[in-house]
Amino acid sequence: MCGIAAIWGTCCEETVRTMMNRLLHRGPDAQGIFRGPGRRAVLGHRRLAIMDPAGGDQPIRSEDGRCAIVANGEIYNFRALRSRLKDHYRFRTRSDSEAALALYSEHGTACVSDLEGMFAFAVTDGDDLFVARDPIGIKPLYFGRKNGDLLVASEIKALTGFATDVTALPPGSWFHSRIGMRSYYEVPDLAPVNRAPETHVTLLRAALERAVTKRMMSDVPVGAFLSGGLDSSIIVALARPHVDELHTFSVGIEGSRDLEAARTVARHLDTLHHEHILRPREIAAHLHEILFHLESFDQDLVRSAIPCYFTARLASHVVKVILTGEGADELFAGYGYYREYDDSMLLRQELRRSVQSLHDINLQRVDRMTMAHSVEGRVPFLDLEMIELAQTIPPKLKLKNTGGQQPVEKWVLRKACEDLLPAEIVWRDKEQFDEGSGTVDLLAEAIGGWMPPTEARLYSDRHPDTNLRSPEECLYHKLLCQAYTDPLPVLQNVARWAERPMAT
Numbered sequence: 001m002c003g004i005a006a007i008w009g010t011c012c013e014e015t016v017r018t019m020m021n022r023l024l025h026r027g028p029d030a031q032g033i034f035r036g037p038g039r040r041a042v043l044g045h046r047r048l049a050i051m052d053p054a055g056g057d058q059p060i061r062s063e064d065g066r067c068a069i070v071a072n073g074e075i076y077n078f079r080a081l082r083s084r085l086k087d088h089y090r091f092r093t094r095s096d097s098e099a100a101l102a103l104y105s106e107h108g109t110a111c112v113s114d115l116e117g118m119f120a121f122a123v124t125d126g127d128d129l130f131v132a133r134d135p136i137g138i139k140p141l142y143f144g145r146k147n148g149d150l151l152v153a154s155e156i157k158a159l160t161g162f163a164t165d166v167t168a169l170p171p172g173s174w175f176h177s178r179i180g181m182r183s184y185y186e187v188p189d190l191a192p193v194n195r196a197p198e199t200h201v202t203l204l205r206a207a208l209e210r211a212v213t214k215r216m217m218s219d220v221p222v223g224a225f226l227s228g229g230l231d232s233s234i235i236v237a238l239a240r241p242h243v244d245e246l247h248t249f250s251v252g253i254e255g256s257r258d259l260e261a262a263r264t265v266a267r268h269l270d271t272l273h274h275e276h277i278l279r280p281r282e283i284a285a286h287l288h289e290i291l292f293h294l295e296s297f298d299q300d301l302v303r304s305a306i307p308c309y310f311t312a313r314l315a316s317h318v319v320k321v322i323l324t325g326e327g328a329d330e331l332f333a334g335y336g337y338y339r340e341y342d343d344s345m346l347l348r349q350e351l352r353r354s355v356q357s358l359h360d361i362n363l364q365r366v367d368r369m370t371m372a373h374s375v376e377g378r379v380p381f382l383d384l385e386m387i388e389l390a391q392t393i394p395p396k397l398k399l400k401n402t403g404g405q406q407p408v409e410k411w412v413l414r415k416a417c418e419d420l421l422p423a424e425i426v427w428r429d430k431e432q433f434d435e436g437s438g439t440v441d442l443l444a445e446a447i448g449g450w451m452p453p454t455e456a457r458l459y460s461d462r463h464p465d466t467n468l469r470s471p472e473e474c475l476y477h478k479l480l481c482q483a484y485t486d487p488l489p490v491l492q493n494v495a496r497w498a499e500r501p502m503a504t
Contacts, residue, residue: 003045004141005043005152006151007150009148011042015162016042019044023153027046031045031046034124036126037066048371050219056094062089067125068101069097074215075099077117096117109130120134127177128178134172136387145163155295156489188387189352208416220319222243224249226273227262228250228262229258232324235323238420246269247274249311249318250273276311282310284447286310291483295494298361303440312369322376324366326363326366327379327387333347333395339406339409352391466491477491
């Protein structure tokens with residue numbers, strides 16, 4: 001939901017408006033701006049109307065006019081917070097974002113510990129500015145500096161040309177103009193709990209159901225991505241009982257494994273299913289736009305962003321909110337490289353590191369590709385209760401030896417939901433989104449001649465500090481640079497999924 005922009009310092013309203021215009025795709029439904037009474041802060045907001053569509057425009061002001069908030073995301077426990085705060089704060093909207101403002105008015109910077117959801121927000125309080133980001137970093141937030149001013153925005157593109165030293169506010173952190181930055185959350189490092197496998201399975205299923213139920217909160221239609229893989233299929237199965245009609249969305253090449261599996265799940269769960277057949281010419285035509293929105297040239301991330309972009313575009317014609325399966329692989333050992341870890345303690349550490357790294361890799365992809373089409377992506381697997389519970393499940397139940405040539409990845413997750421789906425879906429082998437959809441097969445045809453090997457070597461030599469891994473990645477780097485007048489802030493914030501510690 002939405003895009004935010006802010007300046008704290010000289011209060012240049014014109015700059016904030018330009019930043020807001022660059023975030024139009026994040027919030028086409030409304031816009032608003034607020035200048036703090038101390039005239040040191042300006043807040044700007046582009047709105048994607050999901051909660052309280054008629055009355056929830058932002059910035060939202062406190063009753064005395066001293067404080068105002070602009071927010072991106074959803075506060076899932078906002079009703080409980082409103083009930084708790086109603087005797088001390090007069091609510092003026094039904095927006096979940098106002099609960100964060102009310103909580104800040106009561107508890108100051110400590111407010112973030114009581115917020116449950118995905119969020120990035122900025123509050124102006126007289127001469128002060130307070131900004132915060134959700135614990136996992138599902139929603140983005142970036143800082144930049146300009147002549148002593150602090151600039152804040154939902155995407156780097158809003159800051160290019162205006163700010164230097166652009167960095168992301170870390171997940172689970174907040175910043176206050178008088179105090180500085182503080183961390184309030186980190187992914188827990190919990191030892192596995194010795195329970196019967198059946199107990200782990202039962203607890204996991206219950207936590208999953210609660211996580212999905214929370215994320216059905218919406219005043220507009222909710223749909224779901226459906227790749228046909230385990231993770232998205234589980235989310236669809238758990239969401240289906242909550243609505244009379246559930247729209248699901250898939251993309252792939254004709255005859256791709258993902259499309260066939262998604263059709264199987266859609267029939268089984270009786271969803272209103274939509275699909276789009278990818279063509280090489282279409283990928284080539286939209287690649288510049290995909291890279292511009294993604295703000296990355298990482299080869300692995302771009303490959304997965306391509307089908308995500310087209311799935312979000314398909315969904316945008318029907319719904320504003322999408323459920324996705326991100327996080328399951330990192331919590332339950334879904335990637336093939338996890339099998340390299342013979343030591344269960346090292347595997348547990350790597351899974352935790354993987355979750356901690358999601359904010360600037362897969363979660364960046366989901367946020368940018370959905371918001372490029374004014375759609376909000378929600379990630380039930382990354383509910384904080386789910387993350388904590390997953391830490392207590394022994395690695396041997398995530399990668400379980402069942403007598404086959406290789407251990408079964410995500411075994412405990414499969415067992416927790418095997419009654420919901422056909423067996424061929426529950427026990428389907430893991431495939432990357434770009435592989436199962438057939439995107440990798442199309443890329444050679446779509447862009448094969450754009451960066452010949454000789455040209456790629458010369459290009460890589462001109463960027464020796466970037467570690468460009470292939471002609472394909474050289475091309476993405478080149479196109480990303482062309483997408484921006486000032487690409488340096490974007491390039492300096494590109495994360496590399498491939499640069500991870502190896503098993504030892």
